Amino acid sequence: MNVDRENPAGPGFDPQAQLARLATPERAGRLRHVEHIPARAAALCPWPDWVAPPVLSAFTTAGIEELWSHQRDAMDRAHAGEHVVLATGTASGKSLGYLAPLLTAAVDGAGAASGRGATALYLSPTKALAADQLSRIERLAVPGVRAATYDGDTPLDERRWIREHAQIVLTNPDLVHHSLLPLHERWAPFLRALRYVVVDECHVYRGVFGAHVALLLRRLRRIARRYGADPTFVLASATIGEPAAHASDLVGAPVQAVTEDGSPREQLTFALWQPPETDEGGRRSATTEAAELLADLVEDDVQTVAFARSRVGVEALAAGAARRLDARLHPGAGAELVAAYRGGYLPEERRALERSLRERELLGLAATNALELGVDIAGLDAVLLAGWPGRRASLWQQAGRAGRSGARSLAIFVAADDPLDTYLVQHPEAIFGPAVEACVMDPANPHVLAPHLAAAAAELPLTPADEEWFGADMVAILDVLVARGILRRRPTGWYWARPDRPGDHVSLRGTSGVVSVLERRTGRVVGTVDENSAHSQVHTGAVHVHQGQSYVVTELDLEEGTAAVVRGDAGWTTQAQSVSAFDIVAETAGADHGPVRLSFGSVRVRTQVTSFLRRLPGGEVIGTHPLDLPERVLATKAVWWTMTPESLAAAGIDAVDVPGAAHAAEHAAIGMLPLMATCDRWDVGGVSTALHPDTGLPTVLVYDGHPGGAGFAERAHSVIVEWLAATREAVAGCPCEHGCPGCVQSPKCGNGNEPLDKAGAVRLVDLVLDSLRGVERP
Template sequence: MSIPSATGSPAASRGAAGAPGSPPGFDPPAALSALASGAPERLRHVHEVPARSARPEPWPTWVDPTVYAACAGSGITSLWSHQREAADHAHAGRHVVLSTGTASGKSLGYLLPVLSAVVEGATAPSGRGATALYLSPTKALAADQLARIQAWAVPGVRAATYDGDTPTEERRWIRDHAQLVLSNPDLVHHSLLPGHERWAPFLRALRYVVVDECHVYRGVFGSHLAALLRRLRRVCARYGSHPTFVLASATVRDPGLHAQRLTGLPFEEVTRDGSPREAMTFALWEPGELPDGSGRRSATSEAADLLASLVADGVQTVAFARSRAGVEALASSARRTLDDTGHVRAATGVAAYRGGYLPEERRELERSLRDGTLVGLAATNALELGVDVSGLDAVLMAGWPGTRASLWQQAGRAGRAGTRSLAVYVAADDPLDTYVVGHPDVVFGQPVEAAVLDPGNPYVLGPHLAAAAAELPLREVDLDLFGGEAVARPLLDALVARGILRRRPNGGWYWARSDRPGDHLSLRGAGEVVGIVESRTGRVLGTIDGASAHTQVHAGAVHVHQGQSYVVTELDLEGGTATVVRGDPGWSTFAQSVSAFDIVAAERSRRVGPLEVCFGSVRVHTQVTSFLRRLPSGEVLGTHPLDLPPRTLRTKAVWWTMPVSWLAAAGVAEVDIPGAAHAAEHAAIGMLPLVATSDRWDIGGVSTAEHPDTGLPTIMVYDGYPGGAGFAERAHQAVEAWLGATLETINGCGCEAGCPACVQSPKCGNGNEPLDKAGAARLLQATLAELGRFPSAEL
């Protein structure tokens, strides 16, 4: 994150020029008017986010003079109010969570107490003194923070990044000498905690643990971090340290509660932003109709045209897309448009940025964005976090990014140089996007969502208990740290029964195997990773998680990397590689799958008349069976079978059942139930992010005219992660609001038989067949009538 401060800082002195090469005095309303000049009807809503005035505070007296001198040398001579408040809490040893706007300088709120403690401890006889651990969800963010600390050149501070890219020979020096270690949760899990004896001097002196961008830790990833931080607290206590935790995020509701769930500790909240920010023009944009009238243009194509227009005018812009393929397509299309319109030189300043790239590729793109070589960048949410790319003028968002928190996080990437900024949300042909552009209050009249996580998720907590026992034998007294007797004891008993742990007669649980528990546990929930390898050169193009490999890099799939097309010749799941050859066959591929589910247990059930709405545990069985080859025109060239193993997911779901006779009375004949239920399921999945902190790609659904476990027509929406992620539970709590918005979207769509803006799904394994839009509307209307439409939760 950048660190704006009072007048006199380098960030404040840049004025309206923005990034190198951007137009002087950038005028967002004028730029938006120019974009909409050819089709004003596409500009659905414009909202002005007002400027925010500064609230400066004097420098605290407890800050070490050398730290103050280093900051003053960088132009930072006073603080914003939230920086001072958070720094005072942390210095006093109080756990604190700092949740203020993007680019509000949160870093300074924790760096002041951290660096002061480190400098004061550097005079200790050991030369080590106090230590601190900084954790970020991405390597890029940690590298960014290190560059800032090194630029300040505070005497006596030895800081270093410790991640998967750190050479082996440097790791010992870092363990033995670094006072401030910047890392990520994965390295704490795989290296620091299993090897805590080697880290003993560092852990013994650990004064602070900083968790940056804490809003990222939600769902299963958040549950993993909650268990990891409890393991870290336990190992620290073994060495006599009880560090102060400082958490930071620009976008999280109830930050104190979220921080408490992540760490198990009480927190002070700092939420009033004292930093200045110039106004932002925020537009909602709906793409126009396709020439043949078959629907709207895709958000990716529309955003590519907008990006090309802005880049041609020298406006430095980041365009966010929802998928890796979308990012590649957006960048390629923008470059092609610039070439075709005579802006050949400008086309060279457009690139793509996404996860799966090699580290050196990402670092080079970040450098080029900072120095202005890149004027346009298409990115996934890999660039959503606080990597310092100060000076951007505009942000485009192609499709709903999953949550309001992500939307504002992405929009906040512009305007970091004290200038006015432009943010444009481009609606995809999708139920939620259609709803949002017609209901601006969803964006501008609602707070960001609460971050959902479950520290007691047994699929997450069980493996962490095994890892904790391998680090230090677990004792009865440790159970309170991991959810208490009722939560932890059954999991420990199961681990003992499976031979993973051993219970000693004198008490305690011990690791009972020769391998390491970390080898079987991925914090990111991705499980196995598949490398994408070019056959001719052996070059690794990138990586993909094992579950996605089935649908995206199966044999015959077309894979795009930095605008270049490759065809997958072999997917070796056992060896973890997908082999590709370079070449564009002229078509794209789309995987098809079949799904079924078993109901394990209904944990909550609500019966209203003949309907029953349930939340509970399920098993979802999915198998990719074939793929389509499709021309850019949409024409299908053929279907090709695949021989891939089925995958079974044990997770949480919300489902509801309806009698056939009741559906018939609602106007849905028995023969029409499959299409009506399928369409209602698709639309409900598309609208779930409105009430839960999910992306539609985090969730799945299955519908059936008669399920063997219920004997009735059943519609189910489930969390796409083992053990669940809290999304389906939130849907069950807010079922009226959720299904009400779903029905409104279907009824408000002008298509006749169903389209991507209402009931078609971009990830349907059955090729969106059968779908009955009218039947879905009648089904949902009758369901809501039974439920009574009394509000159970706000949107």
């Protein structure tokens, strides 16, 4: 079938008919569930009287003559000075909830001492989102309103004008950290008139990144008060569990939630799809299956975005779909119609792809969540999700990319071969029922709090009264910073004591830096990899894929932060192998439950990448090669449990089988944790042992993969019974005999998934659950 570019699916798109075309007899059994999310009528409200006439005129001229109920509720609360979070569905017009009060304040001049009107600061996690909001404000053309983006790309000669004249500044947390707060004297007129702070896509701020942003917002509030301002915070979020609690933790003050969505919505057909079993006993990969579905949809002229969980997965998905289209249509058709989009691309590459998608030159795009929070691309017909994206908020954010122009839409979740995905296709209520997971973060994490205290002291000397912003642990951490020569204590407070800037020593996004991937022959920057992933992704000998092109890493230089590559298809893939161990530093919480002890506390995890495997496309290992990389030590938080050998033996687990049972239980538990917390399995790690020197017992441990902890392990500790019950069901319900990626095998296991004992894992988890529930075992 040739693609008809003049007759797009558009408003006449029939998702159910399209799904029937995909679910052919040859694919029998793959379509596991179909959820028809019905259309919803709008709940309309009139505009409030307080909106400035020029603002109201601009919106009504743009065709917005009435509001949806959640927009009216949020803007009324914000106008009244109440911190508010608007947590409604994708494409529900959340931006109107904050734009109306921001623009009105700018027009009315409320709180202004300089005559330019009240000011507002808009924070988004991506530059693209800030650029989109600026474009919308400029299209409204409210007389007298001056708005501008201010980020690392802003020319120096424009920055002064923005500081002195702009009423609405659109930027990101990184700019606030590195520029606005350290140079707050230059921003004094803006800060003096600061009426609103908007935190868009606030569900993104979780874990360590969330803790950094929470402390950044406390620093911002502290400096604003220095200039006599007390801004109102308006936050926008995708649908998450407990949005008010999450927003309050971010801001450091009570925030009210608006969650009743009054926007209209066309019908969404949401399918759960499980790839078939392979002859080797596992299942076909979600990436391969999604590539085939993407090719089918593009061939039918259905404009589709396919989300994959990793950069490698995105490249493989796009390449797989392109190959199929080349074979079905004509050579080169795949490159014309399908592309990849992910982090690590250069800005000009991303902008070109976004433009091609908007103009419908591209019909298929494979993307990471770099697009999930990117530009507002309307009119897509379908979304494929190759594997669970890690969070329900991400799932609905990605699914919401389809149907944004008001047409019916199709979303297909393609299950990966791991415990959580397998569980979800068997339990649709876990996706479509009430939210279970919660955003978690820990602003009290000393690894995060200490550098922010140093930065705050450089901005304005700290005094004991600043415990209001930074908590009761502030003074103890300040004493450590003084002892290290980072701060100086004086009778009037704590002062920054070094010649450099404190902000240069901390990355808000929780990474210690980036490694540049350089083409050896030309010196061209191919892309970037965060430093924490470099050991496993761009070690010497690794195969690295960028925009469908394969490269082989010839040298990783950790001191220089570079990985040299040569272009060419090696004909195999690589997988790093590692060894891990842990030391228990302190048990913060612990309790005995019969033969089981459950604990939470601080640990040191020691990990070293020791070798890598070379695999042929079919998975066959053709070589193991040693690596000489340094050990990495992570001080973090963990949840762990121990079991007595006698109780394990009574549960039917012989001593020789304990390592495999504990290892399998550890893998499965990690795989199921995203059901309970807004993490994915790559945010956490695990170690298990039949005899740990610190406990003297068989021990299973799950830890946060971030220095100081990110809150995930603490959340796991608080919901241990629900978490392990779902884990047990996922493993016991898997039809495989000895264990597979759908239950106990892990894609990131440094030990090659050996040893694993599926039956033993079920017995071990049963023992732990019975003990926690107080059930007497015979």
